[in-house]
Amino acid sequence: MAERPYVLLSAAISLDGYIDDASGTRLVLSGEADLDRVDELRASCDAILVGAETIRRDDPRLLVRSPARRAGRLARGQGASPAKVTISSSGNLDPAARFFADIDAGTGAGTGRTGAGTGGTAGIAKLVYVPGAAQAGARERLGAAATVIGAGDPLGLREVLADLAARGVGRLLVEGGSRVLTQFLRCGLADELLLAVAPFLVADPAAPRLVGAGAFPHGSGHRMVLAEVSQLGDMAVLRYLLSRRPGG
Numbered sequence: 508m509a510e511r512p513y514v515l516l517s518a519a520i521s522l523d524g525y526i527d528d529a530s531g532t533r534l535v536l537s538g539e540a541d542l543d544r545v546d547e548l549r550a551s552c553d554a555i556l557v558g559a560e561t562i563r564r565d566d567p568r569l570l571v572r573s574p575a576r577r578a579g580r581l582a583r584g585q586g587a588s589p590a591k592v593t594i595s596s597s598g599n600l601d602p603a604a605r606f607f608a609d610i611d612a613g614t615g616a617g618t619g620r621t622g623a624g625t626g627g628t629a630g631i632a633k634l635v636y637v638p639g640a641a642q643a644g645a646r647e648r649l650g651a652a653a654t655v656i657g658a659g660d661p662l663g664l665r666e667v668l669a670d671l672a673a674r675g676v677g678r679l680l681v682e683g684g685s686r687v688l689t690q691f692l693r694c695g696l697a698d699e700l701l702l703a704v705a706p707f708l709v710a711d712p713a714a715p716r717l718v719g720a721g722a723f724p725h726g727s728g729h730r731m732v733l734a735e736v737s738q739l740g741d742m743a744v745l746r747y748l749l750s751r752r753p754g755g
Contacts, residue, residue, distance in 0.1 A: 509648070509672050509677070510662075510668075510669060510672060511665070511668035511671070511696065512553070512554070512644045512671055512672055512676045512677055512678055512679040513534075513678050513679070513698050514667060514668070514681060514691065514697045514698050514699075515548070515552070515678065515680050515681065515697070515698065515699045515700075515701060516678070516681045516688055516691060516697045516699065516700045516701065517545065517548060517680055517681065517682050517683075517701045518682070518683055518688060518701070518702055518703070518717055519535065519536040519537045519541065519701055519702075519703040519710045519742075520703070520704055520705065520717050521536060521703070521705050521707055521708055522702075522704060522706065522707065522708055523579065523639050523708045523709060523710055524684065524716050524717050525711070525714045525715065525716055525717075526614055526684065526685060526707035526711075526715050526716065527684075527714055527715050528709050528711055528712050528714045529713040529714045531616070533564070533565050533686070534709070536657060536705040537703055537705070537742065538739070538740045538741065538742060539740070540602065540739040540740045540742070541703045541739045541742050541744065542741060543573075543738070544744065545666075545703075545705070546571060546572050546573050546576065547573075548578065548680060548701070549570075549571050549588070549589060549680060550571045550573070550576035550577075550579065550580060550589075551568075551678065552589050552676065552678040552679065552680040552754040553590065553676040553677055553678050553679065553693070554589045554590040554591070554592050554632075554634075554671060554676045554678075554679050554680070555569045555589050555590070555591055555592065555679075555680045555681075555682060556592040556593065556594070556595055556679060556680070556681045556687070557569065557592075557681075557682050557683055557687065558594060558595075558596075558613065558681070558683065558684050558686055558687035559593050559594065559595035559596075559599075559600055559683055560606075560686065561593075561682070561683050561684040561686060561687070561713070562600060562606045563592055563601075563604075564602050564684070566604055566605050567590070567605065567606065568605045568606075568608065569589075569591050569606060569682070570588045570631075571587060571588045571589070586630070586631055586632075587682070588631055589631075589632075589677065590631060590632040590633070590634060590674075590686055591606055591607075591631060591632070591633045591634070592633075592634045592635075592636070592667075592679070593606065593634075593635055594635075594636045594637075594658075594662060594664075594667060594687065595635060595636070595637050595645070595662075596641070596661070596748070597637070597641055597645075597664060598635065598637040598642070598644055598645025598648060598649075598655065599645075599648070600635065600645075600648070600649065600706055602648070602649050602650060602652035602653075602735075606633065607652040607653060608650075609630030609631050609635050611612075617668075618741070620730065631668065632654065633652065633653035633654065633672075633682050634653065634654050634656060634671075635649060635653045635654070635655045635656070635660040636656050636657075636659070636662060636666075636667045636670070637655060637656070637657060637662060638657065638658070638659065638660045638661055638662045639657035639659065639660045640660055641657075642655055642656075642657040653681060654705060656670060657664075657686045658670065660724040664691065664694050664696055665694070665696070668696060672705075681697070684715065685715045685716060685717060685718060685719060686716060688718055689719045689721060690702060692718060692721075692723050692749075693722065693723055694697055695724040695749075696747070697749050697750075698749055698750045699734075699747065699748060699749060700731065700747040700749060701744065701745070701746050701747075702717075702744070702745045702747070703739070703742050703743070703744050703745075704742060704744075705741075705742055706741050706742065706744045724749075725749060730751055731747040731748065732747060732748040732749075733745065733746070733747055734747065734748045
């Protein structure tokens with residue numbers, strides 16, 4: 508069994524490297540063509556991970572939207588959508604958030620079983636990783652909405668990834684936010700970086716950037732490998748390889 512899943516980091520950014528603005532309302536950077544690309548990417552993975560702050564700020568569903576892709580996953584013996592994963596230092600999450608829902612109202616997206624462990628309500632696995640000290644409180648708060656797993660004190664990404672691998676997750680898609688992307692890159696735990704570049708500027712120092720400060724294995728003087736460049740509408744999509752592990 509692999510020690511960790513193959514990890515893909517995915518983000519949409521402005522030309523000046525921001526993933527959102529500071530308005531309090533989510534800035535949608537992607538056009539329809541890029542959103543469909545992300546849907547296809549989600550359908551190819553076993554689990555999708557976002558940080559707890561992304562759940563609080565954006566309230567994402569994290570479901571495969573395309574009926575054909577959902578049907579294809581079911582035909583392969585997978586859940587219609589990948590397992591949903593989050594990491595939280597406190598476990599302070601609202602069980603009514605859309606992250607914890609199995610079905611996207613109006614489309615039925617997301618129904619079906621998953622192979623990524625058990626727990627939570629029937630359907631898609633919802634996995635919440637917290638420090639061991641926060642585990643009891645998070646379990647009481649979330650109840651049957653999710654499986655709460657202690658992953659070290661402090662919370663460790665390597666422990667999270669090892670547990671996901673043990674649950675059968677071979678491909679993990681990480682969709683943010685900035686703090687989580689920074690952690691994966693700083694720890695050298697990502698295999699690919701997929702950036703969709705929107706053709707406008709945010710230019711607001713209060714807005715979140717793609718990554719925060721830190722020492723990175725692929726920092727200054729250590730170049731990533733540009734594997735692919737594509738155009739989707741008015742956006743450029745850049746695919747960088749960060750490791751030589753198989754699975755991409």
